[in-house]
Amino acid sequence: MWPASLRDSPVKSVLLTNGDIDHIGGLLTLREKQPLTIFLTRALDDILSDNPVFSALDAACVKRVVCELNEWRDILPDMRAKFFAVPGKIPLFMETGGVETEMLGGQTVGVAVESNGARLLYVPGCSKLTAEIEAMADGADALFFDGTLYRDDEMIASGLGRKSGFRMGHMPMTGPGGSLELLAEMNVKRKIYIHMNNTNPVWRPGSAERETVERAGVEIGYDGMEVLL
Amino acid sequence: MWPASLRDSPVKSVLLTNGDIDHIGGLLTLREKQPLTIFLTRALDDILSDNPVFSALDAACVKRVVCELNEWRDILPDMRAKFFAVPGKIPLFMETGGVETEMLGGQTVGVAVESNGARLLYVPGCSKLTAEIEAMADGADALFFDGTLYRDDEMIASGLGRKSGFRMGHMPMTGPGGSLELLAEMNVKRKIYIHMNNTNPVWRPGSAERETVERAGVEIGYDGMEVLL
Numbered sequence: 320m321w322p323a324s325l326r327d328s329p330v331k332s333v334l335l336t337n338g339d340i341d342h343i344g345g346l347l348t349l350r351e352k353q354p355l356t357i358f359l360t361r362a363l364d365d366i367l368s369d370n371p372v373f374s375a376l377d378a379a380c381v382k383r384v385v386c387e388l389n390e391w392r393d394i395l396p397d398m399r400a401k402f403f404a405v406p407g408k409i410p411l412f413m414e415t416g417g418v419e420t421e422m423l424g425g426q427t428v429g430v431a432v433e434s435n436g437a438r439l440l441y442v443p444g445c446s447k448l449t450a451e452i453e454a455m456a457d458g459a460d461a462l463f464f465d466g467t468l469y470r471d472d473e474m475i476a477s478g479l480g481r482k483s484g485f486r487m488g489h490m491p492m493t494g495p496g497g498s499l500e501l502l503a504e505m506n507v508k509r510k511i512y513i514h515m516n517n518t519n520p521v522w523r524p525g526s527a528e529r530e531t532v533e534r535a536g537v538e539i540g541y542d543g544m545e546v547l548l
Numbered sequence: 549m550w551p552a553s554l555r556d557s558p559v560k561s562v563l564l565t566n567g568d569i570d571h572i573g574g575l576l577t578l579r580e581k582q583p584l585t586i587f588l589t590r591a592l593d594d595i596l597s598d599n600p601v602f603s604a605l606d607a608a609c610v611k612r613v614v615c616e617l618n619e620w621r622d623i624l625p626d627m628r629a630k631f632f633a634v635p636g637k638i639p640l641f642m643e644t645g646g647v648e649t650e651m652l653g654g655q656t657v658g659v660a661v662e663s664n665g666a667r668l669l670y671v672p673g674c675s676k677l678t679a680e681i682e683a684m685a686d687g688a689d690a691l692f693f694d695g696t697l698y699r700d701d702e703m704i705a706s707g708l709g710r711k712s713g714f715r716m717g718h719m720p721m722t723g724p725g726g727s728l729e730l731l732a733e734m735n736v737k738r739k740i741y742i743h744m745n746n747t748n749p750v751w752r753p754g755s756a757e758r759e760t761v762e763r764a765g766v767e768i769g770y771d772g773m774e775v776l777l
Contacts (some may be wrong), residue, residue, distance in 0.1 A: 325706065325707060327706055338599060340576050340604055343601070344573075344576050344577070344601075347569050347573050347576075347726045348573070350569065352709075369600060369603045370599045370600060371599060371641055372569060372572070372601065372641055372644060373641075374641045375569050375640060375641040380696060411604065412600055412601055412602075412603045412604040413600060418560060477554065478554060479554055479555060480581075535654065
């Protein structure tokens, strides 16, 4: 709305893949009248609507585009994207008791992005790497995948929490039901772990865990990482 | 809840003085199971309750203490505080049309803090410096006061907004109804402007506006400022 030279943000579009605070909280710092389009599922739009604080994203300049699962949308010129269901759960702040951690719906989603013949998948939260996700990733140029924990009991073992990775809606990298073995077998050019918790030992340069991941052909993402496809 | 040596925060208490995002947004980054007490008015507690996202502040470790206006509360050993009404308005994200900008209630408040004989007032948002606030500040060791804008039409003149300072619930430093002349006359040891908008020319070292403020005996607060009373 205001001259780009005075206040500007390079963020033109946001694709929401989860309704928890680490995914939606940043929207509150994008509120200063910057034109912006938020692409999101109906379930995530409901979460924003249920929290009046998000009406700070003034509808006069911030457009919300509700997308169906598996529906391609043009998000920029020459770039399209679609959301797809990923096993997961509702946001922690909405939990009221027993929680379904392999829910398939619009609450936890991945996103596929295509541009000029390149294709990537972005899956920051996933409790189970299904055959459907594997099939969708087959032949992709990049797969960004949930690397929250290295071991399922990591939070408990470190004394920082009472929950397993699976309970938090995140499959661990290793151990039963881990993602690393599956990723290692996949036909994807670049496989990159993202969303690592600060308990994850892969953060430590030279750690045995980091070496295990890298030897399996998976990269460890980091803040400011740039990926050219 | 968890060992202080692994994850810790020095923040033991939070006193909320406003329900807008620049005041409540930070609570979402204090959510990782740190014991904490939030002191707030009924009106501000209602705002948090109306936004489910704030239930991320797990009631098992984050205590909310609803305070009446003008009621002293012990916030730490040897430290007490009370909220008092300050002319202001409801949060921007709750505005629906015409807005009362000199509302007196629990939506915009100041806080008085006393400890070991020292006394300070903290008033980050204020549309009118009333005789009641002046009387309360009389003889205080420090007054932190709303310094959002230097001129009432600053946002408009700079092309960054359509609203005057008064419309945003903030009296400007200078011009009709400005705070600087009033502060200059007040019997308070240290007077410190806080909450400056990034359009406020007092940020610029050596600016005429900064000099005007400092010559009137008022300091310009800054991130990381420490004040010993």
